[in-house]
Amino acid sequence: MTHHDTGTRNEHFNLISVLYHALQSASTAETYIEDAEKGGDRDLAQFFQQVKEQNQNLAERAKQLLSQRSEQLVAR
Numbered sequence: 005m006t007h008h009d010t011g012t013r014n015e016h017f018n019l020i021s022v023l024y025h026a027l028q029s030a031s032t033a034e035t036y037i038e039d040a041e042k043g044g045d046r047d048l049a050q051f052f053q054q055v056k057e058q059n060q061n062l063a064e065r066a067k068q069l070l071s072q073r074s075e076q077l078v079a080r
Contacts, residue, residue, distance in 0.1 A: 019070045026063040030056045 033056035040049035 015073060016070060019066050019073070023063050023066040023070065026059040026066060030059040030063065033059065 033052045036052040037049050037056065040046075040052060
């Protein structure tokens with residue numbers, strides 16, 4: 005439970021980092037989906053759609069965990 009230079013607990017910092025990167029990846033995958041669709045590559049578009057959905061799910065889970073841990077800190 006050490007702090008980074010930001011004063012943020014490692015577990016929060018790590019969850020925020022995963023959340024950010026998952027959302028960034030989902031956004032990037034959307035661009036790849038559009039590119040694949042423009043190129044008429046349905047298989048590739050479906051693959052990137054799966055990538056996007058998996059990253060959105062990871063982001064949601066990170067938000068839930070961050071919320072739970074923040075609530076635990078407030079309750080202490």
